[in-house]
Amino acid sequence: MKNKAQSVSSTGTxxxxxxxxxxxxxxxxxxxxxxVKRAAQNGAIRVREADTETPLVQVGSSFYxxxxxxxxGTDMIFSVNSDSSTNFREIH
Structure with missing residues (x-):
């Protein structure tokens, strides 16, 4: 999610x-x-009313x-690869 903010530089732009x-x-x-997988692949997952205490998540035509x-603590997210070997890399 991206929040857009306007600012003015020292040159006035x-x-x-x-x-x-x-x-x-x-x-x-x-x-x-x-x-859910198809919706994610097609960009059909949206967060509505994200600035409220109870946002709505739209997955295709369904709302949650x-x-x-x-x-x-820490959330760790792993991707599944078809390669049988497991490779880990550190993310900074």
Missing amino acids: NLDKYEEKVMLLQLRGVLDYEA SGEWTETL
Whole structure:
């Protein structure tokens, strides 16, 4: 998610600045894995009303109510590769 902010440089021109935020979504309940996967691949997952306490997550034509929580500790996200060997790299 990117929040756009306008600022003025010392030369008087407007500069657009973006603040990028990373979110981890945990969807619980009865979900069709293939439908969620297709929606993610097609860019059909949206966060609506993200600036409220109860944002809505849209997956295709379905809506889910959410809540914001702070992560206690560290979230680690791994990608699945078809290669049988496991390679780890440190991310800074």
